[in-house]
Amino acid sequence: MERQYFDRIGETLYSERLENGLSVFIVPKRGFSKAYAFFAVNYGAADTHYILDGQEHRVPDGIAHFLEHKMFDMERGNALQLLSELGAQPNAFTSTDITAYYFETTENFDESLKLLIEFVSTPYFTQESVDKEQGIIGQEIAMVENNPNWQVYMDLYRALYANHPVRVAVAGTQESIGEITADTLTRCHNTFYVPDNMVLCVVGDVVPENIADIVKECVHSGSRMSAECVYGPDEPEDVCERFVSGEREISMPLFMAGYKCKGAPGGWAAMKEELVADMAFQIVAGGSTKLYSDMYAEGIINDSFDWNWETCRGTAAMVFGGESRDPKKVVERVQAEAERIAAEGLDAELLRRLKKAAVGKSIRSYDSFEAICYAQATAYFKGADCFRLPELTEEITEEEVLEFIREKMVWDKLALSVIYPKKEEQDER
C-alpha cells in the first residue's frame, strides 16, 4: 500500500492496486462520524457500441442506467434495503461516462462496504424484475422529460453533436428501454464491470490497512477489461445546429449555450484544461466581471447563471446558461467580451484575484467526502489524481487563459438552446 501526504491541503492518500486489477484509494479523516465509500465503473450511457473479441456489439440506449437500477437486486434481497438496515444511506448514479454506487454511513462501515462490493460485483437479473423496472424507469424518464432544465440541456447537446452518443439521454427513452432484457444486462455487466475498469474510494475515520484487507477478502479474481468502445462516425468540428428552441409552461426563458471544442486527450493535460477553462469563462463573464454585473443589473441574467466545462469520451464543450429574459443578448454579450479579450488581452489583476479565489475553492472541495471520492474516481479514470488542485491552479498562466479564449470561445463553434414560456392563448386575439 502506498502512502502520499499532500502538504498543501493537509490530506493523506493511501492507494493500492490489487492483484485482480482493482485500484483502491483511501483518505483518512479523523474525528468524523461519517464515512463514505464510492465504487465506480468506467462505463456510462455513451458506451453503447463496443467491439469485443473481434465482434461488434450495440446495446440499447439507457442500458447503463437500467443496469445501475438492477444492480441492487441480489439473490438474497435488495441491497438498497439491506444497506439501509445497516444504517447506511446508499445511492447510485449513471452519467454519460461513469456509473457509481456509493453510501455514506456513521456505523457498520465494514459490513456495508462488503455488501457494496458484493452487490456491484454480482449480476443477478430475472426477466420479471427487468419488466417491473421498466415501469419505474419509464416513470423516471417521464419525470425527467417533464423538467425544462433537462430539456434545454438535451436540446443543446443535440444541437452540438451530430453523431456522438453523448447527445442521447442517459436514461434512454421509453422505446429503447423496452428492448432491454436480463440477458443484455448480464452481457454488459460481464463486459464492463471488470476490476481493472473500476475503482473504489473510501473517505472517513478508517484504518487504511483494514479497508484494504476487507476489499481483498471480498473481491473475486476478475477478467481484464478487453472491450473497446467506439463512438459513432467521426464528429464534425462544427456544431450540428446553431439555434434550437422549444416551449414549456415556465415563467421565464431558460437557455443553455455551448462552445464545441476539442478536448485534451486525458491525464494531467485534461485536469489542467478543466481548470483553465473555468478560469477563462470566469474572466470573460464570471461573477467578478463588469460584464456580469452589467447583465445582472439589466436583468438579463440572474443568480441561476452558471457555466461548466463538460467532457465525455472525446467530446468537450464550454457550456453556460440559466434563466434569462433575453438569451440571445446574453450570448452575444459573452461572445463580444471573449472577442474583446482575445484582441486586447485580459485584466491581470482580475486574473490574480480569480486565481486566489480558485485556490480557496479547490481547498474547500477537500471538505466534501463525496467530492473527494467523485473527483478521485474520475481523475483516476483519466490517468491522474485529484489532490493537487491548489498547485495546478496556482500554475495557470495568462497565456494559457488567453489561448483558451482565442481558440475555443469562437462564434462559429457556438450553439444555443432556449426553452421559452408557453404563450397564453389570450395573446392570439
Add this chain to the structure above:
Amino acid sequence: MDNRIRREIMPGVFLTYIPSERFKTCYMSISLLRPLEKGAAARNNLLPRVLDRGTAQLPDMEQIAARLDDLYGARLVPVVRKKGEVQCVGFASTFIDDRFVDDKELLEKVTELIGQMLLAPATVGGRFINEYVESEREKLIEDIRSVVNDKRRFCLNELVKAMCINEKFSISNMGTEPYAKLITGSRLFRHYAEIIGSSTIEIFYCGSAEIERVTDALEQALAPLPQGEKTPVHTINRGAPAKPKFLSSETDGKQSNLAIGLRNPVSIADVRYPAAALMNSVFGGSATSKLFMNVREKLSLCYYASSSYFKHKGIIIVSSGIEKDNYDKALDEILAQLKAMQNGEIEDWELESARQGMIGSLRATMDSPGMMEDFYLSRAIEGLDYDPDYLIRRLENVTKDEVIEMAQYTALDTVYFLKGMD
C-alpha cells in the same frame, strides 16, 4: 464531541460557537428572527438581497465580488428561511481557515464585511439605491412566479395555502407578488430601520479560532447595531378539521402530483418530538419507509412517494408523483399505510431501519457546519438548547408504542391533486 458555547454577546444577540479543526473552512451566519406576516414577508425576503448588492465601502457587486475573491474565495450569501411561522433573515458565510493560506486575519476581515453588509449598506439620500431595490424586487417576483416550474413544489405550496388558509404558515417565505410589487427603496429602508434593532439575532460560528477572537471580531463588526426591545416570534399549531378537504387543479406537465396534508399536535417544542419524527420516518421519510416500499416499489404507482415533517408546525405532508388515473389508488394506498401504523402494523425492521437512518443523519449533521447551524437555529427559535447527541440518545429510547401513538395523533386535513396531461 465539539465543545459548544452559547453566549449573549450583546442584548438580544446570541452566538452559538463550535470549535473545530476538522474542516478546511470556517462557517459564520447571522439571522434576524421575524414573525411571518403577510405584509412583511416579501420585504424580509428582499432585504438581504438588497443589502448584498452593496455596502457603503463597497457600493456595487463587482467590488464585493472582488473583495471576496481576495479573501480566497470567501462566500457570503443572503439567506432567508422559514421555520414554522418565523422568518430567519440574514447571511451565511464560509471562508478558508487561516491555517491554509498566508492571510492570518481572514476571520476578522470576513466578519467586518458581514457587519458592514448588515449595518452599513449602500444608500443614497437616506434610502436604499433604487436600482438595487428594483432589480432585486423583479428577481423576487420572478422567483415567486417560478414556483410553477417545479410541479412537485408548486403542488406542495398550493396544499399549504389551502390547508392553512387562516394561519400564518400559509404565507410563503417569499411573500406574494402583489406585496412585492409595493416595495420601493424608501419603504424597504423604513422596514429595515424598524427591524434592525428590534429583532433577536442568532449568530453561529464553527471553525478553529478561539472564542474570544470570534467575539472580539463580532463586537467590533456589530458595534453600530441599534438597541431596542425585541419582537417575539412563535408558531401556533392547530388540529385537523372534522372533515378533510379535497382539492385539485390542472397543469400542462405530463405527470400528476399529489400532496396530502396531515396534522399532528406534536411539534419540535413538545417533549414527544423524537417519537413524532421517528413516526414520520417510518411512514415516508426514507427509502425503507412504508410509502417508498409500498406505493413506489411494490405497486409501481409512482417514481417518488415520501413524507416530510414540518416540525415547527406539527404538519406532515406526503408528496407523490403519479399518473392521473392512479389518483384514487395512490390516495387510498397512502392513507392505508397510515391506518396500518395506527393499528400497530409496524415491523421491527421498519422501526429499526428508520431509527438508524435518523441517528445516522444526526451524526452526519455533526460532520457539517451548515447542517449544525440549521439544527441549532431551529432549537434556538423554540428556546431549546441541546445538541444532536442528545437527540440521538432520545431517539434510541423511543418505543414502538410511542411511534404508534404518534401515528394515531396524525389526522388527514387536506388533499391537493395537481392533474397532469397524461
